[in-house]
Amino acid sequence: MFARVIITRVMPDNVERAIRVSREQIGDARIQRGFKGFYLLIDRDTGKVMTISLWESADDARAVEAGAAQVRQEAASNLNTAIPAVDVYEVAIRA
Numbered sequence: 001m002f003a004r005v006i007i008t009r010v011m012p013d014n015v016e017r018a019i020r021v022s023r024e025q026i027g028d029a030r031i032q033r034g035f036k037g038f039y040l041l042i043d044r045d046t047g048k049v050m051t052i053s054l055w056e057s058a059d060d061a062r063a064v065e066a067g068a069a070q071v072r073q074e075a076a077s078n079l080n081t082a083i084p085a086v087d088v089y090e091v092a093i094r095a
Contacts, residue, residue: 001036001091002061004053008084012047021075022051028071029053034060054091061088 010018022040029035034056041050055061065086073083 001094002055002058003089003091004051004055004061004064005087005089006051006084008049008079008081010047010049010079010081012044014079014081015042015044015047015049018042018049018075018079021078025071025075028067029064032060032064034063058088058090 019040019042026038029038036054036056038054039052041052042048053061053064055064068086
């Protein structure tokens with residue numbers, strides 16, 4: 001299993017908007033090949049936001065990037081933040 005990890009910061013008063021944007025994106029992610037799960041982690045005080053999406057294979061995790069880049073750019077614009085980078089990790093332990 002592989003994880004796509006995206007970390008960004010928004011203004012603390014935009015955290016709720018970041019949650020709404022993420023909820024809107026979950027539907028599109030769920031229909032992608034190899035999708036296994038999604039987490040949104042937030043720190044309301046600092047505005048730090050982390051998304052973790054889980055994928056069956058590294059190829060599945062990378063394949064979603066073509067469409068996700070545009071979505072990430074639009075979300076960054078809506079949240080008035082920089083376009084975040086994406087990292088892909090192998091999940092070594094899952095409990």
